[in-house]
Amino acid sequence: MDKPRINVKSGETPNYTAMSDVFSFGDPEPCLDNRLTDYTGVFADSNGIYAPPVSLHGLVKLLRVNAQHGPILGFKRNMILKWFKPNSVLSNEAFKKFAYDYLWSGNAYLQIIKNPFGQIIRLRHLPALTMRYTTERGVYAQLSNNYLEPIHFKAGEILHVKEYDPAQGIYGIPEYYGGIQSALLNEDATLFRRRYYKNGAHMGFIFSMADPNLSTDDEAKLKDAIKDSKGVGNFRSLFFNFRSNKADAEKSIKITPVGDISTKDEFERIKKITLNDMLSMHRAQEALSGQSSGDSPGFGDLDKITRAYYNNEVVPLQQTMAGINRYLPSHLHIAFDIPEYSDLYPNKDKAA
Structure with a gap:
C-alpha cells in the first residue's frame, strides 16, 4: 500500500492526509458451474454406441460430494442386501455391486x-459406469481403457435392470436426480466455509489508535505483540494507527471486533435445508440411515420405523x-x- 502523503510548512508539524484503500477478494465465479443436471438426450456415436443422457462420471463424483448423499445410497444398498439369499450363480459380492449400481446410476x-x-453357471457383475447399449438390437458393449475398441457382447448375453425414464427407453435415470442441486449446494456451503477460514481474508478485531507521539519502535513492538497473541492462527487482526494532532486521549486506543454472526447463521441454515432435501430425495429415514436434521428431539419408535421402511x-x-x-x-x-x-x-397371522 502507498505511504500517506505529508504536507509540511515551515514551523508546522506534519499533517497526515487521510487515505482510503479499496480492494476485492479474488475474481467473480459462476454459481452454477456444474453440468450434472444437463439432460443431453440419447444419441449414437460413430461406433454405434448410445451415450447416456446424463454424465455417469459426474454421478460417480457426486457420491463423494458431501457426508449424506453417498452414505444414504450405501444404507439403501445394505437394506436390499440384508435379506438377499445367494445362490449357485449369483454371489453376495456380485449382487452387492449390482444393487449399488442401480441405486447410484x-x-x-x-x-x-x-x-x-x-x-448358466454364473452371473457376472459388469460396472454400470462403462456399460453402453449399441444400435444393434439386444447387443451391449463395454468401454475399455487406453482408447481401445469397446468390448461387444452377444445378443441376450447381458441382463439390464434400469429405472424407468419417460423421456427415453435405453438407459435409466436415478430417482434422486431432481435433488442434485441440493447436494451440490451443501458441498458449496462447506467449501466456502473452509476457504473462508483458510484464505485469511477475515479478521478477529481491528486495533485502532490515534496517537501521533507513538514511536516507530513502540509501534513495531505493538504489531508483533498482536501477531504473537493466542488465536491469531484462526483469525487475522488489523492494526491501524491514525497519527492525528487532534487525538482524544480517552479514544486514542480502540478495539473493534469484526462479527461473523450473519454468515454463520446462513451457513447452518443452508446445511440444514439441503440435508432435509437429500433425505427427501432418497426417501430415507434419518433414524435408520444415520442422518439427523435436528428437527426432532428423538428418533421415535425404531421398530415401527424399520417395519414401515x-x-x-x-x-x-x-x-x-x-x-x-x-x-x-426357475431353479x-x-x-x-x-x-x-x-x-x-x-405365518404372520398364525404368529399373531
Missing part, C-alpha cells in the same frame, strides 16, 4: 456365463432386482428372506 448389469452345454421401500427395490428372474430358469431364481415383522411374512 439407475442402471445395473449382469453378464450371463454359460458352460459348453449352454447351462422395509414394507414401503425395501420390498419394491427387491422386486425390481428380482426382475432378472424372467431370464433365468436359479434369486430370492430374499422375509422378516417376521413384514406384511409379507407367510
Whole structure:
C-alpha cells in the first residue's frame, strides 16, 4: 500500500492526509458451474454406441460430494442386501455391486456365463459406469481403457435392470436426480466455509489508535505483540494507527471486533435445508440411515420405523432386482428372506 502523503510548512508539524484503500477478494465465479443436471438426450456415436443422457462420471463424483448423499445410497444398498439369499450363480459380492449400481446410476448389469452345454453357471457383475447399449438390437458393449475398441457382447448375453425414464427407453435415470442441486449446494456451503477460514481474508478485531507521539519502535513492538497473541492462527487482526494532532486521549486506543454472526447463521441454515432435501430425495429415514436434521428431539419408535421402511421401500427395490428372474430358469431364481415383522411374512397371522 502507498505511504500517506505529508504536507509540511515551515514551523508546522506534519499533517497526515487521510487515505482510503479499496480492494476485492479474488475474481467473480459462476454459481452454477456444474453440468450434472444437463439432460443431453440419447444419441449414437460413430461406433454405434448410445451415450447416456446424463454424465455417469459426474454421478460417480457426486457420491463423494458431501457426508449424506453417498452414505444414504450405501444404507439403501445394505437394506436390499440384508435379506438377499445367494445362490449357485449369483454371489453376495456380485449382487452387492449390482444393487449399488442401480441405486447410484439407475442402471445395473449382469453378464450371463454359460458352460459348453449352454447351462448358466454364473452371473457376472459388469460396472454400470462403462456399460453402453449399441444400435444393434439386444447387443451391449463395454468401454475399455487406453482408447481401445469397446468390448461387444452377444445378443441376450447381458441382463439390464434400469429405472424407468419417460423421456427415453435405453438407459435409466436415478430417482434422486431432481435433488442434485441440493447436494451440490451443501458441498458449496462447506467449501466456502473452509476457504473462508483458510484464505485469511477475515479478521478477529481491528486495533485502532490515534496517537501521533507513538514511536516507530513502540509501534513495531505493538504489531508483533498482536501477531504473537493466542488465536491469531484462526483469525487475522488489523492494526491501524491514525497519527492525528487532534487525538482524544480517552479514544486514542480502540478495539473493534469484526462479527461473523450473519454468515454463520446462513451457513447452518443452508446445511440444514439441503440435508432435509437429500433425505427427501432418497426417501430415507434419518433414524435408520444415520442422518439427523435436528428437527426432532428423538428418533421415535425404531421398530415401527424399520417395519414401515422395509414394507414401503425395501420390498419394491427387491422386486425390481428380482426382475432378472424372467431370464433365468426357475431353479436359479434369486430370492430374499422375509422378516417376521413384514406384511409379507407367510405365518404372520398364525404368529399373531
